[in-house]
Amino acid sequence: MRKASYWLILLALVLMAGVTVISALDFSDTWKLMAVQSGSMEPAIKTGSLVMIKKADDYQKEEVITYQNEQDSRVTATHRIVEIKDGQFITKGDANNAVDTTAVPKNLILGKVTLVIPLLGYLISFIKTLPGLIILIIVPSTIIVYSEILNIKNEIIKKLKT
Numbered sequence: 001m002r003k004a005s006y007w008l009i010l011l012a013l014v015l016m017a018g019v020t021v022i023s024a025l026d027f028s029d030t031w032k033l034m035a036v037q038s039g040s041m042e043p044a045i046k047t048g049s050l051v052m053i054k055k056a057d058d059y060q061k062e063e064v065i066t067y068q069n070e071q072d073s074r075v076t077a078t079h080r081i082v083e084i085k086d087g088q089f090i091t092k093g094d095a096n097n098a099v100d101t102t103a104v105p106k107n108l109i110l111g112k113v114t115l116v117i118p119l120l121g122y123l124i125s126f127i128k129t130l131p132g133l134i135i136l137i138i139v140p141s142t143i144i145v146y147s148e149i150l151n152i153k154n155e156i157i158k159k160l161k162t
Contacts, residue, residue: 006147013140016127030055032110034066034076035121040093041078045113050120051078053111059089064113067091067104078113 032053039047041064053066061081067089069075079091079100088103126132 006144009140010144013137013144016123016136030111032066033124034078034110035125036078037121037125038093040095041080042095044080044094045078045116046118048119048122048125050117050124051113052115052117053078054114055111059084059106059109059112065089065091065104065109066111066113067109070102070105070108076110 034051034053036045036047036049036051045051045064051066059065059081061084064078064080066076066078069077077091077093077100079093081089082092082099083090085103088105089109090099090103092099123136127136
């Protein structure tokens with residue numbers, strides 16, 4: 001039982017670290033993982049969801065896209081295309097009463113939403129903080145390393161006794 005829990009913890013750590021790294025770094029221009037920070041797309045996409053977006057050659061009305069803010073590229077929004085006008089995209093959050101104030105040019109679109117994983121965005125956002133890194137990555141990793149050191153010590157003692 002102890003060995004199974006060890007491997008489950010290790011697997012969980014590797015998965016959390018992998019998803020965190022993938023969401024933090026740009027490995028691909030085609031696929032990105034992003035955490036949803038607001039409720040503007042509820043109920044379709046809830047706050048705290050993790051969305052996978054895929055770059056496309058063209059976008060259609062009713063598709064949900066993620067795009068960058070024109071003034072600050074670090075700020076993104078995930079909204080639905082409600083109209084395409086003069087080659088630009090008019091977007092609106094499902095929970096919002098009105099369309100967004102500015103049209104989105106194609107060059108600011110990061111991609112369309114292809115997968116939504118509820119709640120996982122909270123975890124990824126927490127891991128990216130210092131307390132999250134310590135609690136969810138460093139502490140369990142330290143426990144595993146300590147456990148392995150004890151195993152090595154016990155094996156050495158066994159060998160010395162024989």
